Amino acid sequence: MAEEKDYHGKQNYVMLLGVIAVLVIAMVGIASTMTGSSKVLAISALAAIQFYVVLNNLMHLKYEPALITLVAYLSVVFIVILIFGVAPDTLLVNLDPSGQNGLVFIEP
Amino acid sequence: MSDVTIERVPKGRLGVWLLIAGEIVIFGGFIASYILARLEYPEFGSKEAAGDLNIVVGTVNTLILLISNWTMVKAHEAALEKNVAKAKSFMIYTLVLGLLFLGIKLGYEWPTDFSHGHTISSSKAIADQAPGSEVMKVSLFWSYYFLMTGFHGLHIVVGSLVIFFVMLGISGGQNLHRVELAGAYWHLVELVWVILFPMLYLIQ
Structure with a gap:
């Protein structure tokens, strides 16, 4: 059992x-x-x-057991990868406040 | 923590943890999106935006949820002792505290927020009138707030149902291990709230 x-x-x-x-x-x-x-x-x-x-x-x-520990921490790792993977795209792109030119890309 | 083969992990336990891992990823997606939005627009989530939140009520609700986690742990301890009556009693306390949390959230906090003109779509209404405005960015906070606390509340409802049905299932002293599995899901609700509470209520 x-x-x-x-x-x-x-x-x-x-x-x-x-x-x-x-x-x-x-x-x-x-x-x-x-x-x-x-x-x-x-x-x-x-x-x-x-x-x-x-x-x-x-x-x-x-x-x-180690397998469950791995599953749990892997989910947290995915979130960290998501944040750091998406951050450059999000933080380097601004919405144009005038609404006429769509996205305005900021030079790194 | 030495057994690594899948055969050594009970199926129910592995299933619950796979579910929990999935839930962490879903909530993590919301949280990641919120953090990135805050970094992009510092004024979003500021005191001007989130100042209508009642920190005292949020703190009281946090402590209620914490106590419900203690009662669930006590239910698990009783289940290990094969004391069905005691386990059921503590599960009932957990249900009452979970419903109290929901009652405060849905019966007091949300109606107060609505009375201030904040809804999940209030940012859209402002965006339609003034695209790209500062007000829209500030109002965006409430879209995140209602989405995340609503989704968290939904998990309390599901967790309460799980506890209720597990409680019915252990009447004959059978399936007592399910009390721990239901508890693990209930603790997930606490796990998510320890991030949501400071993120939404305190970091302004």
């Missing part, structure tokens, strides 16, 4: 969810006190930590 196999170790879920709650409150605090790129970086970093904790600890990815 492979389906009944328990892959899990013991985790302190109260502590894990407490950590995530503290990170949520910290993000809100940062949003109301900081400005500019430092605010974006700080909030993004805290969001990334939460993402990692949820994926690995709540979803038990760290206890899963």
Whole structure:
């Protein structure tokens, strides 16, 4: 009965969810006190930590077989490739505000 | 994490994780599109655009979803102990919290946004009147907001249905492993929200 196999170790879920709650409150605090790129970086970093904790600890990815770990992380890698693959086309092309000339290409 | 052959991975578990990976790619596509739009138009998603969002209500909803993840974990622990009644109780708590999240989103947040004139197509209406205008770029935020939170809400509905039917299926003490699989899907909802909440509500 492979389906009944328990892959899990013991985790302190109260502590894990407490950590995530503290990170949520910290993000809100940062949003109301900081400005500019430092605010974006700080909030993004805290969001990334939460993402990692949820994926690995709540979803038990760290206890899963290597094949499942590969499937999960591959999906994240696809998104990163998508962002960096599309970014040059998006950021180097502007819509013409006058609406007469269509796309205006910005020289790199 | 040592077993690498597909034969060693239970089919149900592999199926759920393939579904989760697909969902990550779908939400990732939305998120990537939003990030690139923000980079292209810095004013899009700014305080002027997204200032009508209620951060306090968003934070409360985030914590409700977080607690629902805890109740789902407790349901899984009860299932491992083969305590069906306890597992069912925690699954009911999860359903109630999920519906509370949806109730706040659809019953309070969205109507408030609508009352401010923001809809999923409000940017199109502005674009028809003033193509390429700054107002249109600002209003584009709300198209993303309603699309992403709506799609996320749809996943809460699906997750709730999955939990409900799994709850019915474990009555005789059978299929208890499904509680974990339903939980994995429910945690996906949290996984997506930990990105959507700061991206839409906090980074303005």
